[in-house]
Amino acid sequence: MKKVGVAILGLGVVGSGTYKILTEHREFYKKNHCLDITVEGVMELNRERALSLGVEESKIASNIAEICSNSEIDIVVEAMGGIEPAKTFVLAALNSGKSIVTSNKELYCKYGHELEKVAKKNDCGLYYEATCVGGVPVIRALLDNLQGNKIISLTGIINGTTNYILTKMADCGAPYGEVLKEAQKLGYAEANPTSDVEGYDAVYKLSILSSLSFHTKVPYTEIYREGITDVDPVDIQYGKHFGYAMKLLAIGKNGEHGIEVRVHPAFIKSTHPLASVNDSYNAVYITGDGVEDVMLYGRGAGALPTGSAIVGDIIYCATHQGNNYSTFNNTEKADLTTKFIKNFESEYYLRLSAKDKAGVLSKITSHFTKRGISISQVIQEKAEDGQVPLIILTHTTFENDVKKTVDELNASEGVAKVLSVVRVIS
Amino acid sequence: MKKVGVAILGLGVVGSGTYKILTEHREFYKKNHCLDITVEGVMELNRERALSLGVEESKIASNIAEICSNSEIDIVVEAMGGIEPAKTFVLAALNSGKSIVTSNKELYCKYGHELEKVAKKNDCGLYYEATCVGGVPVIRALLDNLQGNKIISLTGIINGTTNYILTKMADCGAPYGEVLKEAQKLGYAEANPTSDVEGYDAVYKLSILSSLSFHTKVPYTEIYREGITDVDPVDIQYGKHFGYAMKLLAIGKNGEHGIEVRVHPAFIKSTHPLASVNDSYNAVYITGDGVEDVMLYGRGAGALPTGSAIVGDIIYCATHQGNNYSTFNNTEKADLTTKFIKNFESEYYLRLSAKDKAGVLSKITSHFTKRGISISQVIQEKAEDGQVPLIILTHTTFENDVKKTVDELNASEGVAKVLSVVRVIS
Numbered sequence: 001m002k003k004v005g006v007a008i009l010g011l012g013v014v015g016s017g018t019y020k021i022l023t024e025h026r027e028f029y030k031k032n033h034c035l036d037i038t039v040e041g042v043m044e045l046n047r048e049r050a051l052s053l054g055v056e057e058s059k060i061a062s063n064i065a066e067i068c069s070n071s072e073i074d075i076v077v078e079a080m081g082g083i084e085p086a087k088t089f090v091l092a093a094l095n096s097g098k099s100i101v102t103s104n105k106e107l108y109c110k111y112g113h114e115l116e117k118v119a120k121k122n123d124c125g126l127y128y129e130a131t132c133v134g135g136v137p138v139i140r141a142l143l144d145n146l147q148g149n150k151i152i153s154l155t156g157i158i159n160g161t162t163n164y165i166l167t168k169m170a171d172c173g174a175p176y177g178e179v180l181k182e183a184q185k186l187g188y189a190e191a192n193p194t195s196d197v198e199g200y201d202a203v204y205k206l207s208i209l210s211s212l213s214f215h216t217k218v219p220y221t222e223i224y225r226e227g228i229t230d231v232d233p234v235d236i237q238y239g240k241h242f243g244y245a246m247k248l249l250a251i252g253k254n255g256e257h258g259i260e261v262r263v264h265p266a267f268i269k270s271t272h273p274l275a276s277v278n279d280s281y282n283a284v285y286i287t288g289d290g291v292e293d294v295m296l297y298g299r300g301a302g303a304l305p306t307g308s309a310i311v312g313d314i315i316y317c318a319t320h321q322g323n324n325y326s327t328f329n330n331t332e333k334a335d336l337t338t339k340f341i342k343n344f345e346s347e348y349y350l351r352l353s354a355k356d357k358a359g360v361l362s363k364i365t366s367h368f369t370k371r372g373i374s375i376s377q378v379i380q381e382k383a384e385d386g387q388v389p390l391i392i393l394t395h396t397t398f399e400n401d402v403k404k405t406v407d408e409l410n411a412s413e414g415v416a417k418v419l420s421v422v423r424v425i426s
Numbered sequence: 427m428k429k430v431g432v433a434i435l436g437l438g439v440v441g442s443g444t445y446k447i448l449t450e451h452r453e454f455y456k457k458n459h460c461l462d463i464t465v466e467g468v469m470e471l472n473r474e475r476a477l478s479l480g481v482e483e484s485k486i487a488s489n490i491a492e493i494c495s496n497s498e499i500d501i502v503v504e505a506m507g508g509i510e511p512a513k514t515f516v517l518a519a520l521n522s523g524k525s526i527v528t529s530n531k532e533l534y535c536k537y538g539h540e541l542e543k544v545a546k547k548n549d550c551g552l553y554y555e556a557t558c559v560g561g562v563p564v565i566r567a568l569l570d571n572l573q574g575n576k577i578i579s580l581t582g583i584i585n586g587t588t589n590y591i592l593t594k595m596a597d598c599g600a601p602y603g604e605v606l607k608e609a610q611k612l613g614y615a616e617a618n619p620t621s622d623v624e625g626y627d628a629v630y631k632l633s634i635l636s637s638l639s640f641h642t643k644v645p646y647t648e649i650y651r652e653g654i655t656d657v658d659p660v661d662i663q664y665g666k667h668f669g670y671a672m673k674l675l676a677i678g679k680n681g682e683h684g685i686e687v688r689v690h691p692a693f694i695k696s697t698h699p700l701a702s703v704n705d706s707y708n709a710v711y712i713t714g715d716g717v718e719d720v721m722l723y724g725r726g727a728g729a730l731p732t733g734s735a736i737v738g739d740i741i742y743c744a745t746h747q748g749n750n751y752s753t754f755n756n757t758e759k760a761d762l763t764t765k766f767i768k769n770f771e772s773e774y775y776l777r778l779s780a781k782d783k784a785g786v787l788s789k790i791t792s793h794f795t796k797r798g799i800s801i802s803q804v805i806q807e808k809a810e811d812g813q814v815p816l817i818i819l820t821h822t823t824f825e826n827d828v829k830k831t832v833d834e835l836n837a838s839e840g841v842a843k844v845l846s847v848v849r850v851i852s
Contacts, residue, residue, distance in 0.1 A: 021574055021716050028576060032641045032753060129571065135717030137563065137571035144570075145555065145563035148447055148737025150454060215458045273723060276702060290447050290734035291561030291724065297699060298720035308716035311574025321747045327458060 010080035017303025068096035103130035127313035135305035149288030160280035198227035210252035226264035258339030436506035443729025494522035529556035553739035561731035575714030586706035587622035624653035636678035652690035684765030
């Protein structure tokens with residue numbers, strides 16, 4: 001029976017979920033994997049929390065040096081989040097010969113290159129399945145299963161908080177602020193929700209997933225980002241009318257002209273498998289040149305689902321001789337030969353408020369025609385207070401042309417004001 | 427650059443897809459994996475097919491001995507299907523020190539125990555991701571990612587042919603025989619469709635998946651099996667009315683009383699993620715005690731999707747030192763301590779033709795009450811030719827009680843005839 005000593009840094013949601021799974025399943029792992037996995041140390045500022053979970057007093061370390069010098073510990077789980085002191089602790093653990101299992105997407109996204117280098121130098125494992133989409137096995141699928149493919153694109157709903165908020169907004173028509181408050185009350189959104197609702201969390205994950213998919217570093221700074229704070233329930237309702245669901249999508253594409261990476265709210269056809277990924281569920285839809293379309297779906301967060309990913313990595317680490325790194329040269333910046341496409345193509349949905357005057361529709365559409373934008377559908381509603389609500393759907397066109405058209409329309413006093421623009425994924 | 431020599435046994439759909447992927451991606455694998463993977467030998471009775479794919483004449487082996495003695499070959503892909511001569515060839519390759527990558531679900535399901543023993547003895551790899559659900563990474567998810575979990579259940583749509591047929595029957599209301607013919611014309615069903623439409627193919631896959639999930643051998647002979655040949659489009663239409671989709675489901679459950687494994691057509695709620703898995707797409711929905719619900723979705727068959735799984739295994743085999751076997755004691759028969767539940771519980775849909783006489787409904791329902799079966803919904807249609815179409819939905823009850831009730835109803839001349847029984851997954 002192989003003995004495996006684990007330390008857990010941080011006993012928040014993920015750390016305590018991991019602790020719970022490991023302690024409750026000890027006999028199960030002994031029987032099925034011939035592994036006796038025990039938690040030999042934890043680091044947690046809140047000692048009471050550690051004790052209430054059942055951690056023995058003697059296992060609570062006061063500093064990282066105690067963890068690093070403890071020869072009973074083979075694997076260190078970093079579940080603290082944030083950059084510091086997580087980064088210092090992870091580097092210290094690697095340098096003392098411990099393998100790392102982390103759920104820290106921000107750390108891995110920003111410093112993965114440095115961690116990998118130190119892990120390789122020390123011949124330690126570095127596992128990060130839990131950084132993306134909780135217990136859904138997307139990292140391992142990209143690292144192992146799909147390696148035969150050139151990945152063409154991935155489209156993901158990879159943030160549970162925003163998916164919960166958008167689902168509730170769609171269900172009850174309530175505005176963003178109201179639903180956010182409810183989500184905070186229920187624990188689906190944090191007190192400071194910025195990282196989730198502004199799309200940063202999704203950007204970190206997309207950086208990791210697209211780097212793996214496209215075999216080249218995709219720095220998070222190259223990813224276009226737009227959050228959900230400005231989403232208007234009116235547009236969600238119009239979207240339904242056209243057969244679309246509104247989702248915060250993380251999109252990565254690798255084409256002959258370069259790599260395109262973006263996170264923003266978008267409409268997706270209600271028949272697309274991603275459209276029925278609701279509440280706090282997540283999914284990643286991957287298209288490869290051999291496998292065609294694959295979707296991996298499940299809980300993207302939470303104590304036990306993310307703990308499941310961490311424990312999966314612990315068992316993998318303990319049962320596989322080789323270590324597991326990214327399958328690309330993980331550097332700080334992108335390779336100079338990598339081109340990032342900023343002026344991407346999409347279909348668009350625009351909602352305008354037009355002046356109720358003869359010839360206005362013709363004037364508005366002429367702005368689109370001028371930029372070569374082809375309109376696929378128009379809905380003109382009844383005028384109210386001299387303003388005509390107008391919905392315009394376009395065929396595939398360039399982002400920059402749409403932006404210019406919007407600027408021109410807004411500048412053309414007396415014609416129309418653009419109230420919202422939503423990209424449409426066909 | 428590590429050189430990896432591959433042999434492919436059988437250049438049918440899967441073998442030729444694998445050949446195509448390997449040859450077209452050679453430079454891609456060199457660049458991204460430092461692997462130079464070449465096809466050093468093929469075995470294919472139809473030489474013309476091999477030559478038309480671009481295989482050099484000198485690489486076409488006449489017998490398995492040529493493959494086994496070729497020192498350029500490290501990995502043998504078995505894509506022949508069936509038991510013999512596949513089994514003899516695989517054993518010969520393992521005994522000559524070659525690792526095996528197979529897509530042969532029948533072989534792995536029936537003789538996995540023997541193949542594993544020989545692979546271990548020869549310190550060779552044995553990989554079988556391609557046996558189940560094409561390019562969808564379900565085997566690796568069970569082998570690696572989900573090992574932290576006790577798997578509670580898996581429910582899968584794991585046969586593309588039957589899912590295609592049921593989708594078309596639902597779309598156009600056509601009878602089974604008609605849709606089967608169309609599916610055969612389009613290549614979605616084989617000339618002899620028995621293995622697919624009678625559920626054998628799904629049974630082999632469920633045996634593999636549930637053995638992995640539940641850490642014990644689940645012999646295919648323990649799996650209850652019912653195909654789709656008797657599915658009546660009338661029931662599919664009634665199902666729609668109740669908000670159900672008809673699918674051929676493969677179900678494995680592991681509870682305190684034992685393991686329950688079955689393949690049969692069933693109704694599933696249209697809001698369940700599996701309900702929108704249509705056409706030849708497949709999906710496996712897994713519930714673990716940590717990860718909660720995970721669904722893996724994609725093409726379950728086809729040259730390139732299955733080829734993708736095979737090439738993923740080839741790259742894994744070439745880049746991982748350890749070999750990869752089942753994480754249970756893979757034996758021929760189930761462990762004597764394993765209990766299989768035959769009298770499973772389910773909700774039920776029954777369609778009856780009742781005599782148009784006073785008191786008949788009361789007589790019919792009394793048969794249910796007698797067996798302790800609780801009825802949740804009844805639809806009585808208008809009588810036609812003295813017969814009343816009657817739909818009965820039950821609450822959760824035992825399979826055996828429903829069977830007995832059906833027998834009794836059919837025996838009670840002058841009351842009702844049971845036309846169809848469909849299990850309902852809630």
